[in-house]
Amino acid sequence: MSVEKLRKIVLDHDTKSGRLFDYMIQFLIILSLITFSITTIPDLNELETEILYIFQVTIVSIFTIEYITRIILSKRKLEYIFSFYGIIDLLAILPFYITTSVDLRSIRVFRFLIFFRLFKLLRYSKAIYHFRQAFIIAKEELILFAIATCMLLYITSVGIYYFENEAQPEAFKSIFHSLWWAVSTLTTVGYGDIYPITAGGKIFTFFILMIGLGIVAVPAGLLSSALSQSKNMKTENNSKKVSHHN
Amino acid sequence: MSVEKLRKIVLDHDTKSGRLFDYMIQFLIILSLITFSITTIPDLNELETEILYIFQVTIVSIFTIEYITRIILSKRKLEYIFSFYGIIDLLAILPFYITTSVDLRSIRVFRFLIFFRLFKLLRYSKAIYHFRQAFIIAKEELILFAIATCMLLYITSVGIYYFENEAQPEAFKSIFHSLWWAVSTLTTVGYGDIYPITAGGKIFTFFILMIGLGIVAVPAGLLSSALSQSKNMKTENNSKKVSHHN
Amino acid sequence: MSVEKLRKIVLDHDTKSGRLFDYMIQFLIILSLITFSITTIPDLNELETEILYIFQVTIVSIFTIEYITRIILSKRKLEYIFSFYGIIDLLAILPFYITTSVDLRSIRVFRFLIFFRLFKLLRYSKAIYHFRQAFIIAKEELILFAIATCMLLYITSVGIYYFENEAQPEAFKSIFHSLWWAVSTLTTVGYGDIYPITAGGKIFTFFILMIGLGIVAVPAGLLSSALSQSKNMKTENNSKKVSHHN
Amino acid sequence: MSVEKLRKIVLDHDTKSGRLFDYMIQFLIILSLITFSITTIPDLNELETEILYIFQVTIVSIFTIEYITRIILSKRKLEYIFSFYGIIDLLAILPFYITTSVDLRSIRVFRFLIFFRLFKLLRYSKAIYHFRQAFIIAKEELILFAIATCMLLYITSVGIYYFENEAQPEAFKSIFHSLWWAVSTLTTVGYGDIYPITAGGKIFTFFILMIGLGIVAVPAGLLSSALSQSKNMKTENNSKKVSHHN
Numbered sequence: 012m013s014v015e016k017l018r019k020i021v022l023d024h025d026t027k028s029g030r031l032f033d034y035m036i037q038f039l040i041i042l043s044l045i046t047f048s049i050t051t052i053p054d055l056n057e058l059e060t061e062i063l064y065i066f067q068v069t070i071v072s073i074f075t076i077e078y079i080t081r082i083i084l085s086k087r088k089l090e091y092i093f094s095f096y097g098i099i100d101l102l103a104i105l106p107f108y109i110t111t112s113v114d115l116r117s118i119r120v121f122r123f124l125i126f127f128r129l130f131k132l133l134r135y136s137k138a139i140y141h142f143r144q145a146f147i148i149a150k151e152e153l154i155l156f157a158i159a160t161c162m163l164l165y166i167t168s169v170g171i172y173y174f175e176n177e178a179q180p181e182a183f184k185s186i187f188h189s190l191w192w193a194v195s196t197l198t199t200v201g202y203g204d205i206y207p208i209t210a211g212g213k214i215f216t217f218f219i220l221m222i223g224l225g226i227v228a229v230p231a232g233l234l235s236s237a238l239s240q241s242k243n244m245k246t247e248n249n250s251k252k253v254s255h256h257n
Numbered sequence: 258m259s260v261e262k263l264r265k266i267v268l269d270h271d272t273k274s275g276r277l278f279d280y281m282i283q284f285l286i287i288l289s290l291i292t293f294s295i296t297t298i299p300d301l302n303e304l305e306t307e308i309l310y311i312f313q314v315t316i317v318s319i320f321t322i323e324y325i326t327r328i329i330l331s332k333r334k335l336e337y338i339f340s341f342y343g344i345i346d347l348l349a350i351l352p353f354y355i356t357t358s359v360d361l362r363s364i365r366v367f368r369f370l371i372f373f374r375l376f377k378l379l380r381y382s383k384a385i386y387h388f389r390q391a392f393i394i395a396k397e398e399l400i401l402f403a404i405a406t407c408m409l410l411y412i413t414s415v416g417i418y419y420f421e422n423e424a425q426p427e428a429f430k431s432i433f434h435s436l437w438w439a440v441s442t443l444t445t446v447g448y449g450d451i452y453p454i455t456a457g458g459k460i461f462t463f464f465i466l467m468i469g470l471g472i473v474a475v476p477a478g479l480l481s482s483a484l485s486q487s488k489n490m491k492t493e494n495n496s497k498k499v500s501h502h503n
Numbered sequence: 504m505s506v507e508k509l510r511k512i513v514l515d516h517d518t519k520s521g522r523l524f525d526y527m528i529q530f531l532i533i534l535s536l537i538t539f540s541i542t543t544i545p546d547l548n549e550l551e552t553e554i555l556y557i558f559q560v561t562i563v564s565i566f567t568i569e570y571i572t573r574i575i576l577s578k579r580k581l582e583y584i585f586s587f588y589g590i591i592d593l594l595a596i597l598p599f600y601i602t603t604s605v606d607l608r609s610i611r612v613f614r615f616l617i618f619f620r621l622f623k624l625l626r627y628s629k630a631i632y633h634f635r636q637a638f639i640i641a642k643e644e645l646i647l648f649a650i651a652t653c654m655l656l657y658i659t660s661v662g663i664y665y666f667e668n669e670a671q672p673e674a675f676k677s678i679f680h681s682l683w684w685a686v687s688t689l690t691t692v693g694y695g696d697i698y699p700i701t702a703g704g705k706i707f708t709f710f711i712l713m714i715g716l717g718i719v720a721v722p723a724g725l726l727s728s729a730l731s732q733s734k735n736m737k738t739e740n741n742s743k744k745v746s747h748h749n
Numbered sequence: 750m751s752v753e754k755l756r757k758i759v760l761d762h763d764t765k766s767g768r769l770f771d772y773m774i775q776f777l778i779i780l781s782l783i784t785f786s787i788t789t790i791p792d793l794n795e796l797e798t799e800i801l802y803i804f805q806v807t808i809v810s811i812f813t814i815e816y817i818t819r820i821i822l823s824k825r826k827l828e829y830i831f832s833f834y835g836i837i838d839l840l841a842i843l844p845f846y847i848t849t850s851v852d853l854r855s856i857r858v859f860r861f862l863i864f865f866r867l868f869k870l871l872r873y874s875k876a877i878y879h880f881r882q883a884f885i886i887a888k889e890e891l892i893l894f895a896i897a898t899c900m901l902l903y904i905t906s907v908g909i910y911y912f913e914n915e916a917q918p919e920a921f922k923s924i925f926h927s928l929w930w931a932v933s934t935l936t937t938v939g940y941g942d943i944y945p946i947t948a949g950g951k952i953f954t955f956f957i958l959m960i961g962l963g964i965v966a967v968p969a970g971l972l973s974s975a976l977s978q979s980k981n982m983k984t985e986n987n988s989k990k991v992s993h994h995n
Contacts, residue, residue, distance in 0.1 A: 044411060048432040051418060123419045126412050132404075142401060152976055155880060157467065158870075165782060166864050172789060173861050186786035191459050198466045200447035201938035203695050213929050220936045221895065225968040230471040232724075232973030235478025238398055239486075240977075290657060294678040297664060369665045372658050378650075388647060403713065437705050444712045446693035449941050476717040478970075481724025484644055485732075536903060540924035543910060615911045618904050624896075634893060649959065683951050690958045692939035722963040727970030730890055731978075 018084050021077070024135075033135055036077065040103075040128050043070040047125050071107045074128075078104060096134055102127035144244075145237035149230075156230050160197070163226060167193040167219050174212035179205075197223040264330050267323070270381075279381055282323065286374050289316040293371050317353045320374075324350060342380055348373035390490075391483035395476075402476050406443070409472060413439040413465050420458035425451075443469045510576050513569070516627075525627055528569065532620050535562040539617050563599045566620075570596060588626055594619035636736075637729035641722075648722050652689070655718060659685040659711050666704035671697075689715045756822050759815070762873075771873055774815065778841075778866050781808040785863050809845045812866075816842060834872055840865035882982075883975035887968075894968050898935075901964060905931040905957050912950035917943075935961040 023029035046066045049055075055063070078100045085091040092101075106124035133139055146153070168189040175183040182205045183189050192205045196216065207213050269275035292312045295301075301309070324346045331337040338347075352370035379385055392399070414435040421429040428451045429435050438451045442462065453459050515521035538558045541547075547555070570592045577583040584593075598616035625631055638645070660681040667675040674697045675681050684697045688708065699705050761767035784804045787793075793801070816838045823829040830839075844862035871877055884891070906927040913921040920943045921927050930943045934954065945951050 048414075051422075052431040052433070053426075123415050126415050129408050129411060132408070136401065136404070139401070141398065142405075152879065152980075153471070155874065155877070158874070159880075160467070162867050162870070165867060168786075169861050169864050176789075180791075185790040187456075187790070190463075194459075194463045194466060195447065195452075196938055198470055199445045199691065199937045199939075200442055200466070201445075201449075201693065201933065201940045202447045202452040203449035203939075203941035204452050206933075206940040206942050210925075213932075217928075217932045220932060220938070221898065224936055224965065225891070225972055227470065228474065228966065228969035229973045229976070231474035232478055232970055233976065234471055235475045235482065236973065236977050238475070238479065239482050242398075294660075297668075298677040298679070299672075369661050372661050375654050375657060378654070382647065382650070385647070387644065388651075399717070406713065433702075436709075440705075440709045440712060441693065441698075444716055445691045445937065446688055446712070447691075447695075447939065448693045448698040449695035450698050473716065474720060477720035478724055480717055481721045481728065484721070484725065485728050488644075540906075543914075544923040544925070545918075615907050618907050621900050621903060624900070628893065628896070631893070633890065634897075645963070652959070679948075682955075686951075686955045686958060687939065687944075690962055691937045692934055692958070693937075693941075694939045694944040695941035696944050719962065720966065723966035724970055726963055727967045727974065730967070730971065731974050734890075 014084065017080065021080055021084055037132060037135060039070050039073060040131050043067065043074075043128060044125070046070070047122075067107065071104055074100070074104045096131075099127060099130045099133075103131055141238055141241045144241035145234055148240055149233045149237035152233050153230055156226065156233070159226055163219075163223055164190060164193045164197060167197065167223070170215050170219070171207060171212055174209055174215050175207050178209045178212075196220070197227050199224070199227075260330065263326065267326055267330055283378060283381060285316050285319060286377050289313065289320075289374060290371070292316070293368075313353065317350055320346070320350045342377075345373060345376045345379075349377055387484060387487050390487035391480055394486055395479045395483035398479050399476055402472065402479070405472055409465075409469055410436060410439045410443060413443065413469070416461050416465070417453060417458055420455055420461050421453050424455045424458075442466070443473050445470070445473075506576065509572065513572055513576055529624060529627060531562050531565060532623050535559065535566075535620060536617070538562070539614075559599065563596055566592070566596045588623075591619060591622045591625075595623055633730055633733045636733035637726055640732055641725045641729035644725050645722055648718065648725070651718055655711075655715055656682060656685045656689060659689065659715070662707050662711070663699060663704055666701055666707050667699050670701045670704075688712070689719050691716070691719075752822065755818070759818055759822055775870060775873060777808050777811060778869050781805065781812075781866060782863070784808070785860075805845065809842055812838070812842045834869075837865060837868045837871075841869050879976055879979045882979035883972055886978055887971045887975035890971050891968055894964065894971070897964055901957075901961055902928060902931045902935060905935065905961070908953050908957070909945060909950055912947055912953050913945050916947045916950075934958070935965050937962070937965075 019026050020028045020032045024033060043066075046063055050060075050063050050067075081097075081100065082088055082091060091097045102124065106121055106127070110122045168186050171192060172183055172186050172189040175189070183192070188205075194200075195202050195205075197219070207216050265272050266274045266278045270279060289312075292309055296306075296309050296313075327343075327346065328334055328337060337343045348370065352367055352373070356368045414432050417438060418429055418432050418435040421435070429438070434451075440446075441448050441451075443465070453462050511518050512520045512524045516525060535558075538555055542552075542555050542559075573589075573592065574580055574583060583589045594616065598613055598619070602614045660678050663684060664675055664678050664681040667681075675684070680697075686692075687694050687697075689711070699708050757764050758766045758770045762771060781804075784801055788798075788801050788805075819835075819838065820826055820829060829835045840862065844859055844865070848860045906924050909930060910921055910924050910927040913927070921930070926943075932938075933940050933943075935957070945954050
């Protein structure tokens with residue numbers, strides 16, 4: 012197999028063989044993540060553990076071959092190695108080698124870095140462009156709202172601490188404990204593991220929620236309007252090109 | 258009654274008798290769904306069960322007659338049978354016949370396929386056109402966000418598993434158990450059956466929610482803006498037609 | 504005091520005395536609602552009950568005088584009596600007279616109709632116009648989404664019933680019990696009084712939430728975009744008027 | 750150091766030394782809030798308490814020097830003192846002086862006013878302009894929705910009180926207790942500390958949520974669309990300026 016042919020398969024997304032290779036890699040990524048998830052189930056018998064291990068080794072081997080092939084095929088090798096996808100490709104295999112070679116419990120913990128494999132998927136999504144564009148458009152506002160949310164969370168924590176600390180000294184032990192309540196309340200998750208019981212705390216919660224709901228949910232609105240803006244920009248550019256040709 | 262007259266009643270939505278027929282079918286659909294729901298209540302006495310059964314048989318009979326009539330009336334019979342509404346009309350009656358003729362517990366379970374009757378209602382909604390249009394407009398972004406949500410859910414599950422597994426080995430038993438927590442948290446449902454208790458897990462939850470809220474709520478924003486876009490397109494088309502006439 | 508002068512106070516919103524009268528009525532509405540709320544607190548002592556009763560009688564008397572004055576002052580008496588605000592003004596005082604004159608427990612229950620007084624407040628809000636306009640603009644889509652939500656709720660109820668009924672026969676007793684879970688889940692309230700425990704039920708919940716979040720949150724988006732549309736229409740109309748004058 | 754040089758550091762945001770000074774103040778604000786939060790943790794040993802106290806004194810001293818310097822440097826001293834930021838700068842240090850000088854438990858409570866320091870951060874955010882602009886644009890609608898939410902909350906409270914009071918006399922003791930449920934439900938927080946158990950109460954909750962979700966989530970939509978409007982206005986103004994120059 013000539014290098015040129017291999018390049019078409021591995022690097023090209025538009026040839027038939029290239030697309031097939033892409034789908035295979037995507038399938039393997041998802042398969043490896045599911046396999047990894049299964050290994051976390053307690054009380055697997057020996058056979059199951061062995062099968063899962065073989066699966067993992069096989070997939071990592073393929074990813075390693077893919078990584079090496081990409082290095083060999085790319086004309087500017089160093090550029091690829093230090094590019095976003097180059098680092099991701101390395102991080103997708105490194106955790107496995109480290110955690111299996113070194114037999115230390117403290118290092119085994121890093122197996123969870125396997126989630127870097129997820130980012131390999133980004134290579135295949137064209138729609139990610141709009142998403143990044145939308146982020147750039149709404150960046151300033153998103154940062155502002157992230158800061159506003161943090162400020163609101165802090166004020167909420169301090170406030171509820173003063174209202175509830177005496178009545179529930181265990182649940183609202185410190186401002187950090189109150190912060191956990193503030194997060195679960197302002198995001199409207201509301202686990203119910205901790206909630207105000209004093210009249211003052213409840214009234215305070217009411218006012219904070221009235222203000223908070225109007226702030227916490229805004230970023231999603233900003234992102235979705237930035238997305239449609241980014242899409243329109245593309246459409247306009249295309250129609251401009253068309254009208255220029257006329 | 259001539260065939261032409263019957264066609265006007267069953268197939269036509271604009272004649273008076275046609276509209277009456279439509280309303281009757283819609284009423285029967287809703288009635289049959291309520292009837293079915295009542296049958297799931299435990300400890301019904303014999304009389305009640307019997308009345309409900311008679312109700313069900315009557316409604317299914319009417320739907321069967323409707324289905325057969327539609328086949329007879331349509332000029333291209335096979336086309337109707339394999340059309341979307343043809344299949345729905347069949348699926349609306351089939352589960353009843355199968356589950357009552359075969360007296361097996363394992364088959365009785367399929368009674369729940371009765372919900373196919375709901376889709377019969379779609380035939381009568383003109384507004385569904387905008388909805389489909391909006392889906393087509395926002396399709397690319399919706400898929401992107403579905404994938405992004407899945408990725409976020411996976412990373413969240415892996416993360417919380419490593420933070421909470423040791424402290425709550427029962428609740429966060431495996432990544433699949435963590436996934437359930439991730440779903441109920443990122444959608445802000447927050448049942449409270451499972452939640453982080455370690456400081457690390459809580460801080461992780463905070464960051465994931467800050468990012469997650471801005472992602473999970475976007476699809477609704479995309480759909481609603483696509484809907485107004487689809488509506489404006491129609492209005493523009495109409496006004497263009499009007500101005501062409503001038 | 505001449506009739507004309509009284510008309511300026513009661514019916515006119517623009518004169519100084521008219522505005523003062525409006526504020527007084529608004530203040531009394533809110534006061535009466537708070538008073539009513541306090542009466543529901545159990546274990547009030549005799550003095551407190553008496554004071555609250557005097558408050559209520561006084562406020563109802565003023566509202567009665569207001570109602571009679573409005574009838575006397577309006578030129579087309581019957582038109583006012585059967586107008587929206589005429590009926591509201593009557594309903595704001597009627598429950599009190601009925602529940603205090605007839606000393607029956609079964610009738611005392613209707614005291615809660617006092618909330619009709621809230622609608623008296625609508626008379627004073629000019630911004631309600633935009634709100635109504637927005638509803639008219641988005642009406643078709645809102646109805647569609649209400650129906651879609653109902654269909655989704657039904658399918659969710661049937662589905663979870665089949666997944667959870669066996670494992671939790673008490674919580675998911677019938678489809679109606681499942682419906683309660685469906686409501687609290689799809690609105691993301693998530694009380695946590697009832698939730699799936701089987702793997703099948705949890706996976707089902709995941710898929711339903713992925714679809715549901717994109718549907719249940721849309722009406723708010725529709726309303727808010729309709730509101731800004733209604734506002735722009737007004738601004739455009741105004742600017743047109745201005746440009747016509749030039 | 751000349752006064753002019755000092756002015757450049759303290760008041761100017763664009764010089765290098767000015768920016769450095771700004772970052773230092775911002776860092777100190779956040780540090781002081783974290784320090785304060787740590788002091789609320791119970792069971793700190795003596796050494797830790799002492800270190801935290803030294804931290805607090807140091808930071809307050811720097812803020813005091815900053816405040817005095819700003820007064821000295823500003824040309825119109827009184828104007829600064831009574832300006833928004835002047836008052837914030839004072840409130841950021843005052844609580845510490847009062848709560849440490851007077852050794853009364855009742856006064857120590859006011860330590861929480863430390864959160865005024867958060868508002869010092871606003872001085873450094875340019876993006877706050879858009880936020881204020883968006884508030885002004887959407888003000889009328891936001892007030893309308895705040896009122897609508899309050900009305901909805903009241904009606905919900907009265908309704909659920911009548912449905913649940915008899916079945917759960919402790920949880921739904923009075924309309925004020927019901928109001929707490931209404932707040933936690935309509936904001937979709939849903940702690941699960943209090944929820945309807947009667948069929949009537951559940952059906953009522955269903956209808957209220959169907960209406961409520963479409964109202965409570967609107968302000969966020971209004972704010973986010975007002976934000977993008979405010980941004981476009983700025984862009985348009987800029988492009989107008991550019992086209993005028995041509």
